Each structure stands twice: as structure tokens, then as C-alpha cells.
Amino acid sequence: MRFGDIPEARIDRAIDHAGLVFHDTYDEDERAGHRTFLRRCERVGAYDGEPLVGLLAAVPLQLSIPGGQLPCSGVTFVSVAPTHRRRGVLTGMLDELWRRCAAAGQPLAVLWASEAAIYGRFGFGPGTQLQTVEIDSSRPLDLRVTPDPRPLRLVPAADAPAVIGPLYEATRGERAGRFARDVYWWSESVLPEKAEDEDDLGPPRVVVLGGDQPAGYAIYRVRDTGGDAPDAVELIELEAETPAVAAALWKYLADIDLTAKVRAWARPADDVLPLIAGDRDQVRVVREAPALWVRLVDVTTALTARSWAAPVDLVLDLRDAALPANEGRFRLTTDAKTCTYERVTDPADLSLDVRELSACYLGGARLVHLLRAGLITEHTPGAARVLDDALHTEYLPFTTDEF
Template identity: 40%
Template structure:
């Protein structure tokens, strides 16, 4: 994958620090930087896997002499947004060694990332934050969350609609990407916040099952739900973990745009022998599983965590790129310290047909907010009213918050089922 690549010209960060593209010769230094920053030990197999997924043109390192002291990168992505999708920079492998904090390195790397995203025509950037306090100052806001659901094993399956007729099939992971990707794409059409997957991402990440990445669990298995005509309508990836008094099944991914296929897959996990608990991570916060039971406590939410942090890089393109749920005409006073082109007063208009646009205006603002709050609300997962209650949005015209809230609404909560 390295053939024909050239380095960016070296740019001075501060005194002896330099920033440049990742190269084939950086393997050991790259791994050492990630392991120190994330408090982990990356095996050779894991490093090879990630090495094949990284985009060399979008991955950079910062060097102090010959030592890598910071890293960052981005995957070119297509992120589902209400009514469609937009190009997005999937920010990844962001590290700064503790010996080199407070030297402006992360600020410089983010500036480079924003420049590259602009050149690639990406109006959005998204990331999963290892530390929540880092990215707000760069204009990222928490736009999606994920839940961990738990239910007992060895009990009757949840009810499903009458007339549903599905068969279940266990399949090998190898080569399953083309079968599963259409289901993933249908879910992307139902929910905002879901990145598209390339063939390489399916084979090298989703369906990769390295033993040293299972954290002590058994191998990953794939079960597919097929309808009466034999067409795949849902799938789940899962693995078993030894536990006392009985095995725990960990559902890594359950994707079923057909609700009856989804119920069938949950029923599968409820009926596996010798299982004491089923634990599903990365679920949407409005997952309907709880309401499939007469006893709402049969499935419970064990945890909710922040998922995708979203950054609006090009405000007009982001507004035009999503569908709006109601007509709208108001003015936003936007603060953006990192990208001044986004800052100022913008007239936000949405038609009854869902088309949106924004343009600079001299009209008095109805709402005042920073770009991080706008990123949090953009996918419809965080209400502007909630952000105003938290002091992140100021309502200058009575009723403006409610109008924006209605226009941003989506039938289902946005969802980001995987990190990167």
C-alpha cells in the first residue's frame, strides 16, 4: 500500500518538532506512541491489521528529533445524515505523549486535519473521544450515544409479529461482507450517524477476529436471519465469554432493518443453552427491545455512553446536506474560534419539502451558540432545548428554540454502532 507515496514537506511545529505524513519506516515508533498514550500493548497482528486500514495520505506524525511524540489521522467516510449522507473525516489515532503536552501539538494537528478535510470536500468530521474534555475546544459536540443492554439467557424469546417466518443460519466470517453490507446500508437509511463501510473495512476490521483482540472471549460467530424467500434480513456478530455461574454471550453487532428479523435474532440469543446473560453493547439509545416484553425489566439498560463527537467544518454545506423536518426561518449567531469562516450571523432557512440553506445576514439573531453545540444538535439526537438548559444556547427570540427543535427532529435517534 506504500508504493508511489511521497512525504508532505516538513513543517516546523515548535523549535525542534516536525510534522509529516506517516511512512512505512514508522512502524515501531507509531506503535510505541499509541501504546504509551492509550495504556495498551499492541501486538504485531493488531498493528498489521490497523496498518492496512490507515490512509497514509491522511495520517500524520509529529517528531521530536527522530522520536514520534504524537499522531493523528482520518478515514475518508460517508456519514448518514437525516435524509441522506455527507462526506466526513473519521478522525482516529490521535495521541500526544505525556512528555510533550502543552506545546500546541494537538492544535497544530487539528488544523492540519481541518485543512485536509476541506481539500477533500468533507463538511463534517467525527471522532470517538478517549477523553471527553479534549475535543470541545476544537468545536466537536457529542451528537450520538450508545447503550449497553442486558437480558437473561435461557428464557422464552421476545414476542414478534404474527406471520413472521425466518430461518437462522450460522455462517463463517470470511467473505461475509457482501452479504451483510446491504443490510448495513438499509440501517444507514433509517438512522443518521452511521458511517458507510468499504470492502476493506468489512474484511480487515468488522469481520477480523484476531485472538489477541478478544480480551479472553471465545471466537466471534455470525448468525443471519433469512426470510421465507431466503433473503438475508438481519445478522448478528457475537461471542461467548466464560463467566460464573453461566456463560455470558456478548452481542457485538446486531443489524436488522426488518423489525421482525430483529426480534428473531434477539430470540436466538434468549434460547442458546448454557447462557446466563446476554449483553449487547453499542445499541441505539431508543432501542425497542425493552418494549417487546410485557415485563419491561426483562431487558434493561446497563449503561449509556457518548459515541460520535461531530464537528461542522463547512456550515452552509452541512445545512444543505441534511433534510429538515419542518419549515424554518431564523438567524443563528455562531461562534467558531478554530474556523472563522463558520462564525457570524447566519440565516437558516428550511422549506416544507425539507431543503435547507444558510447564508450570511445582517438580521438580528434569534439564537446564539457555538459550533460545538450546533454539531451536537445537527443529527437530531440532542435537543436544542436541552442544550439551552445546559447554557450552551442562548434564546434571543422567544419560540426560536422550539422551532429549531422541530426542524431538527428525526423519527429514530441517530446511532453510531462502531468506533474507529
């Protein structure tokens, strides 16, 4: 088995391979979109002789972390031919990816897991959570917060990035787990004219509250439910500077004529909507699930780049079967301004796998819960709670950007 690059001339072969594995047939518009996206990616192929039997793509991204941002590798299109399963193909492609991450200065890798059982053994942990919320909008939305009275306006999708982009970037800095967006990302990922594989969804609509500098916005589509049934509003993204602004946007969505439901497929686990709902039977959280999976590729760089909420002086005994440079005992020392992470021979306070450290890195998972589950070992009583306090963030990490 050989692992190496997929040249641009063979991108169509890679698309055919993905269609085989994911049981998809792509029309020419879909193929054109995949070509454009794959040209932006690192492309790792697995070859058995000449045939391509494995594909892994990695798009370069900038991910918000507590106190800043880091370059990361967004792993996608992971697929292994059905003839070559359980032969080390995925392991070989990821080993090649780790080398490329090191060369590109990407201390993190992230992905959306199509099969959650796979990626933990490669060091990925669920670093963000989402909840899906549904509103019964067949009656007026009951809220405990008075909506912001400023006027709302609709913005054409083509103009939206210039109008709402600055607010997105500002809120991105407040919450870890979110990606920087360029013009391509806004147009092809967030606001494409047609929703992928969703023929019953209308075009994207963007509503903004406020003047030249919006205080909030919502991106949504309307789903045609067919027949005489009322349609449904599908929320893609909502950002608001205050609860009152959020209330105004949610009320707008719930008041759209000829619809009876608002569905937000992904909202933060600490979203204000369930708290400000006057009737929790009207606003229901119908699903909670892991979202973005995180892998610390260069643990030292990742830990020393983020901010810390409390001082720490602990020795971590870290296991990392795939990347030996990360494995061993390290003393983590932080204060309000600095962080060091250095290899030592001192006794460990905590023993854990890189999978668990990756899950906790953005502030979304808690070590005390992992300790209770038997997934980490505490050698010094209270060490897990000390590290939790230092990893704490005001807002839980969250992302909606799929790739």
C-alpha cells in the first residue's frame, strides 16, 4: 500500500471514489462544486498499485480557541474502498496527514464524524456539542424577554457577507470552535443558492436587526412541506449581541406567514432561547449530540497558545499511540499571562489519553466527568477539578460550519 498526493489531474477519480463509498451519484453541478472544494484541500490518497483505494481531504482553516485562534486541518471526504476495509488504509492516510500538519504548522485537526465509533481511536474527541431546537410557531412565541424594538430588514444573500461578516467575526472571538470565513466559505458553505441534497428547501434568507452595524442577524430557509400543510422555517445561523436582540430575531422567525414550525438544527448547548422561552412546551430541545471533533496534533503548541482561566501546576502523563512526540509526562504551568508545557520525569498528577485532552481543549468537556466515567486516572486528589477550572470558558465552544 502506498500513501501520497492526489494530483489535481486525478480529482475526478477521487470524486468517483467518494461516490462509490458514500453511495452517491453526483450530477455535473455537484461534481464542479466538489472539484472546486478539493482544489482548496490537501489531498491524501491510498494506492494499491495504480488504483485509488482511499481518500482523505483536509481543508486549511483558522479555528477560534480560548483567547485567540490557531490554524487547523479540517478533515473530510474520508473514504476507503469496500475492497480494502480493515487493512490499515485509514491509519496510513492519517499518518500522512499528521506529517503534513507538522509541515504546515497546524497544531490541530478537526472533523465532523459520519461514524462516531471510528475516530476516538485516532485521538479525536468531541470538542463541541450542539442541540437541535424546535419551536411550535402555530401560535405566537411566548418570551420572557422583551424583544429589541429596532427595525428588521432583509438583506440579499449576495450582499450579506459584507453586512453581517463583521458581527460574525466579533462573536467568533467570544466563543471557541468557530472558523474564519472567506468569500468562498460564505458563498459556498453558508449561503449557497441551493441547499445540498435538500430539494424542498428554498433559497437562503438573511434578516438583520440594526443599522449599518447590525446587532444581530439570522440566516434561514423555508421548507416546503407539500400539500396543504404549513411550511417550516429552517434556521441556519443566528447571532445576537444581547438577549433582547435574540428575542427579536426568534420572534421574527416564529411569525413568518404560512409556517407552523421553526427548526434550528444546531444551537450552542448554552443558548439563551430555552432560558427566555415563556413556555418550554413551545420551545423544545429535541436532540443533543457531539458536533466538531478535535485532535491535538502538536499538544505543546496547542496548550501554550490558548488562554487559561485559572493557574495550574500539574504533571500530565499523556498517551498518544499515533504521535510519539506528544506521549510522556509533561508539566503544565499556567498563570494569567503565560503557559509552559515541558517534558519531565516527575510523578504524574493525571494520566489520560490525547483523546480526552482533545475533547476538553476548547472548554466543552469536563475532566471531572471523564474521571467519574473511568476514562482518566487521578493520582493527586483534586487534580482534575484544578485543570477544569483552568480550561473553563465563559461560553461553551460551538460551530455550525460543516465541511
